[in-house]
Amino acid sequence: MRLAQLGVTRMLYRNAQAGSLESGDVMVRVSPCEEDEVSIHIESKVSPRFSNAIRNTVRQTAQELGVRNARFEIIDHGALDFVLRARVTTALKRAMEAPTNA
Amino acid sequence: MRNRLRRSMMFVPGNNPSMIISAPVFRPDSIILDLEDAVSVNQKDAARDLVVEALRTLDFGSCETVIRINGRHTPYCEDDIRALVPARPNMLRLAMTEEPEDIVWADRMIGEVELEHDIPHGTVKLMAAIETARGVLNAERIARASERLVAMSFGAEDFTNSIQSERSRDGFELFTARALIVMAARAAGIQPIDTVYSNVDDDEGFRADVQRAKQMGFAGKSCVHPRQVAIVHEVFRPSESEVRRAEAIMAAIQEAERRGSGVIAVNGRMVDGPIVSKAERVLQLAQAVGMTKGGDTSGN
Amino acid sequence: MAINAVGREVPTYVEGLGEFRPYAGVFATPPKGRRFGPTIRRTGGKKLLPSLRAAIEASGLKDGMTISFHHHFRNGDLLVNRVVNEIAAMGIKDLTLAASSLQSIHKEIIPHIRSGVITAITTSGLRGELAEVLSREVLLKAPVMIRSHGGRVRAIESGELKIDVAFIAAPNADEYGNLNGINGPTACGSLGYAFADAQYAECVVAVTDTLVPYPAIPISIPQTQVDYVVVVDKVGDPQGIMSGVTRLTRDPMELLIAEKACRVIEASGLFREGFSFQVGAGGSSLAVARFLRERMAATGVRGRFATGGITGYIVGMLKDRLIDAILDTQCFDLVAVESLRDDPRHVEMSASFYANPHTKTCTSDILDIMMLGATEIDLDFNVNVMTGSDGIMMGASGGHPDTAAGAKLRLVTAPLIRGRFPIVVDRVHTVVTPGECIDALVTQYGVAVNPRNPELKARLKDAGIDTVSIEELQERAERLTGKPEELALGDEIVALIEYRDGTLIDTVRRVI
Numbered sequence: 001m002r003l004a005q006l007g008v009t010r011m012l013y014r015n016a017q018a019g020s021l022e023s024g025d026v027m028v029r030v031s032p033c034e035e036d037e038v039s040i041h042i043e044s045k046v047s048p049r050f051s052n053a054i055r056n057t058v059r060q061t062a063q064e065l066g067v068r069n070a071r072f073e074i075i076d077h078g079a080l081d082f083v084l085r086a087r088v089t090t091a092l093k094r095a096m097e098a099p100t101n102a
Numbered sequence: 103m104r105n106r107l108r109r110s111m112m113f114v115p116g117n118n119p120s121m122i123i124s125a126p127v128f129r130p131d132s133i134i135l136d137l138e139d140a141v142s143v144n145q146k147d148a149a150r151d152l153v154v155e156a157l158r159t160l161d162f163g164s165c166e167t168v169i170r171i172n173g174r175h176t177p178y179c180e181d182d183i184r185a186l187v188p189a190r191p192n193m194l195r196l197a198m199t200e201e202p203e204d205i206v207w208a209d210r211m212i213g214e215v216e217l218e219h220d221i222p223h224g225t226v227k228l229m230a231a232i233e234t235a236r237g238v239l240n241a242e243r244i245a246r247a248s249e250r251l252v253a254m255s256f257g258a259e260d261f262t263n264s265i266q267s268e269r270s271r272d273g274f275e276l277f278t279a280r281a282l283i284v285m286a287a288r289a290a291g292i293q294p295i296d297t298v299y300s301n302v303d304d305d306e307g308f309r310a311d312v313q314r315a316k317q318m319g320f321a322g323k324s325c326v327h328p329r330q331v332a333i334v335h336e337v338f339r340p341s342e343s344e345v346r347r348a349e350a351i352m353a354a355i356q357e358a359e360r361r362g363s364g365v366i367a368v369n370g371r372m373v374d375g376p377i378v379s380k381a382e383r384v385l386q387l388a389q390a391v392g393m394t395k396g397g398d399t400s401g402n
Numbered sequence: 403m404a405i406n407a408v409g410r411e412v413p414t415y416v417e418g419l420g421e422f423r424p425y426a427g428v429f430a431t432p433p434k435g436r437r438f439g440p441t442i443r444r445t446g447g448k449k450l451l452p453s454l455r456a457a458i459e460a461s462g463l464k465d466g467m468t469i470s471f472h473h474h475f476r477n478g479d480l481l482v483n484r485v486v487n488e489i490a491a492m493g494i495k496d497l498t499l500a501a502s503s504l505q506s507i508h509k510e511i512i513p514h515i516r517s518g519v520i521t522a523i524t525t526s527g528l529r530g531e532l533a534e535v536l537s538r539e540v541l542l543k544a545p546v547m548i549r550s551h552g553g554r555v556r557a558i559e560s561g562e563l564k565i566d567v568a569f570i571a572a573p574n575a576d577e578y579g580n581l582n583g584i585n586g587p588t589a590c591g592s593l594g595y596a597f598a599d600a601q602y603a604e605c606v607v608a609v610t611d612t613l614v615p616y617p618a619i620p621i622s623i624p625q626t627q628v629d630y631v632v633v634v635d636k637v638g639d640p641q642g643i644m645s646g647v648t649r650l651t652r653d654p655m656e657l658l659i660a661e662k663a664c665r666v667i668e669a670s671g672l673f674r675e676g677f678s679f680q681v682g683a684g685g686s687s688l689a690v691a692r693f694l695r696e697r698m699a700a701t702g703v704r705g706r707f708a709t710g711g712i713t714g715y716i717v718g719m720l721k722d723r724l725i726d727a728i729l730d731t732q733c734f735d736l737v738a739v740e741s742l743r744d745d746p747r748h749v750e751m752s753a754s755f756y757a758n759p760h761t762k763t764c765t766s767d768i769l770d771i772m773m774l775g776a777t778e779i780d781l782d783f784n785v786n787v788m789t790g791s792d793g794i795m796m797g798a799s800g801g802h803p804d805t806a807a808g809a810k811l812r813l814v815t816a817p818l819i820r821g822r823f824p825i826v827v828d829r830v831h832t833v834v835t836p837g838e839c840i841d842a843l844v845t846q847y848g849v850a851v852n853p854r855n856p857e858l859k860a861r862l863k864d865a866g867i868d869t870v871s872i873e874e875l876q877e878r879a880e881r882l883t884g885k886p887e888e889l890a891l892g893d894e895i896v897a898l899i900e901y902r903d904g905t906l907i908d909t910v911r912r913v914i
Contacts, residue, residue, distance in 0.1 A: 160882075329654060
């Protein structure tokens with residue numbers, strides 16, 4: 001969060017995912033993308049009533065972690081907002097891990 | 103609160119959103135969000151993030167929030183403490199405690215994170231889980247290792263393995279360990295909590311196990327399923343006559359204080375220290391199940 | 403258009419269906435007119451025909467007519483698809499499909515809807531892909547007519563719903579058309595929903611897989627009503643009637659809700675010697691029976707009868723003499739089928755006897771305790787059991803509005819949140835049962851009593867049961883889920899929700 005406040009941008013090094021396909025959970029897949037943008041694709045039974053909420057949470061969580069360019073695929077099974085935030089956080093942290101072959 | 107009721111401490115897998123969300127409706131005294139055994143090695147980070155968000159967001163009502171963190175000698179323990187303390191759970195339960203130093207170390211580490219995040223020192227309490235023969239034999243020193251420590255639990259699954267035995271239905275092989283843990287904890291003024299009973303379909307076996315634990319002096323029981331919570335609360339429910347006697351004793355004390363009298367008697371019997379503390383304990387249990395005036399009527 | 407008594411805008415005229423009155427209150431619209439009677443016919447001796455096609459031909463089925471079916475096989479039904487496929491092959495089109503309910507297995511008729519074989523549907527419920535298609539596209543000439551079980555039989559008896567050819571799935575029958583549901587390898591138990599079809603249709607075709615020597619006994623539907631008999635390899639899959647719902651739940655949340663509901667029942671004053679009750683087959687509703695049973699054993703209070711769809715659990719209560727009788731419109735599992743066959747205290751009941759508001763007395767008006775479900779319930783206690791929170795049809799009106807209208811204690815049990823959808827909402831997407839028929843909502847986060855029933859609230863208070871307002875429950879749910887966004891809907895009406903008395907209580911609009 002402090003990083004974001006300082007305007008630091010953090011890189012994603014790899015594709016990553018977090019979460020599950022269980023009811024009440026969400027699978028978040030994230031991949032780095034070239035363009036300076038956050039794109040979000042949502043697959044969810046609740047999207048007719050919560051797609052804006054889902055989008056906002058994903059964007060905000062990415063921003064707090066200083067991530068500016070990422071492609072998200074959200075496969076949601078009715079996850080509450082805090083669950084989504086946790087899964088996005090985990091997926092981004094995993095994607096930020098530097099390559100291990102260094 | 104140091105000595106709040108901990109009759110039922112219910113485990114909830116730390117990486118399962120639905121179970122975390124629903125846990126408070128079963129009204130266990132404590133909810134233990136588990137980052138240890140219930141979470142596979144490759145999901146430790148995800149469970150940690152999920153539990154942190156849950157603590158920041160969910161209303162756990164009257165339930166105490168306890169996080170079972172991974173043991174000191176795992177690669178996750180430090181990360182667990184660093185991530186969780188800022189989310190202010192009521193307590194951390196340190197798995198696989200074997201030496202007083204484990205508690206001293208965790209105490210110091212929690213203190214550092216508290217300081218870093220402007221959280222008053224001592225906010226996050228600690229609970230030691232004794233799960234090996236070595237832990238049992240060190241229980242007395244562990245129980246006195248930190249001011250932060252408020253309870254000590256017994257984990258029988260790993261323990262039976264450590265003494266190269268197997269769990270039986272009557273738990274004969276656990277007797278000595280249980281007794282030592284109760285004495286170590288009680289001597290140090292902290293609460294002993296009994297081990298889980300993992301056959302969730304065996305209500306009667308579980309009930310007998312809880313009755314035995316209560317008789318041995320345990321303050322509560324670890325639970326692995328919501329249905330066990332109600333059974334624990336039933337077993338710990340004081341009888342009507344116990345409650346009335348306790349109320350009479352407390353009334354007599356108040357009356358004596360009002361008159362400035364030093365000697366108190368109820369029904370012709372002297373009331374001394376142990377009787378008063380038993381009465382207080384009975385009333386605390388009675389209040390939790392709505393047996394006293396102005397008590398909780400949740401039916402728990 | 404008009405605004406009805408639950409504040410919903412409903413049409414007063416619908417092209418292809420005619421004029422409608424708006425819902426005016428639970429018993430505000432009295433019956434009128436005379437019962438409908440089908441043409442008097444004499445089929446004579448030769449009723450057994452060699453094939454389904456021969457029977458359809460003999461029935462005189464033509465373009466524009468109405469065919470009917472009953473849903474006792476639930477998702478194991480094989481007849482609807484088979485008959486509609488046959489009719490399509492014969493080139494007959496523009497038919498009204500009048501089923502007592504439709505299940506997900508009926509997605510097979512979607513192509514026949516697209517091609518104009520089926521152009522109108524009336525049913526109690528819609529599920530699966532068929533429901534989804536009909537929620538998103540305007541494929542029929544008129545909106546789907548959703549009727550409760552009591553409302554459907556009322557419409558048949560009054561002549562509003564005229565059936566030209568009724569197809570009865572008969573687990574066994576004789577060559578003159580006497581039939582029942584309790585014998586034979588595909589026994590499904592009660593045929594209660596088919597009675598009116600047999601009695602009022604112009605032509606009745608019994609389809610069986612087990613032909614028995616005359617007379618097929620006991621006689622549920624008699625030879626006097628049946629025109630033709632056809633033998634096929636299998637009329638339905640009895641395993642399908644269970645559809646995985648009749649096992650007693652082990653879900654701790656559902657059990658918790660059921661236990662709370664049982665405490666409400668006990669405190670209501672209706673848990674007394676000789677009481678009657680109905681529980682559904684699913685989740686916490688059936689689990690209520692378990693806790694009732696425990697309380698009956700503990701207190702010695704015995705019940706008199708249970709009604710509705712019947713499960714093995716209720717049969718167990720009959721066997722153990724905790725109740726004296728079962729009135730059964732539909733068996734939800736094979737234990738219930740066996741009991742209906744072997745136990746004279748377990749009685750087959752017609753839909754009219756069960757729930758028709760326009761009979762002298764229906765059983766649902768006598769009932770003491772009714773356990774109900776909900777996909778949504780609103781601050782007025784209006785209940786939706788027809789559409790999901792996404793606006794897509796996925797359920798059934800069933801006996802919900804019928805039993806809620808007459809029973810003395812009407813409890814809705816539901817988890818406060820499903821997926822991310824809160825169950826308590828400002829306005830339900832679809833009103834199926836009006837809030838004036840609901841006494842309380844029981845959730846894991848507390849019991850909300852309808853302010854229309856202050857007596858119940860006082861009784862719960864006396865019993866030490868805390869209650870909350872329904873607004874508090876909504877707030878509690880939304881704190882977890884967030885406030886749902888507005889649903890995007892088209893202008894087209896894809897279904898009409900008829901109240902049991904024939905008035906319109908709501909409409910379902912197309913989901914974009």
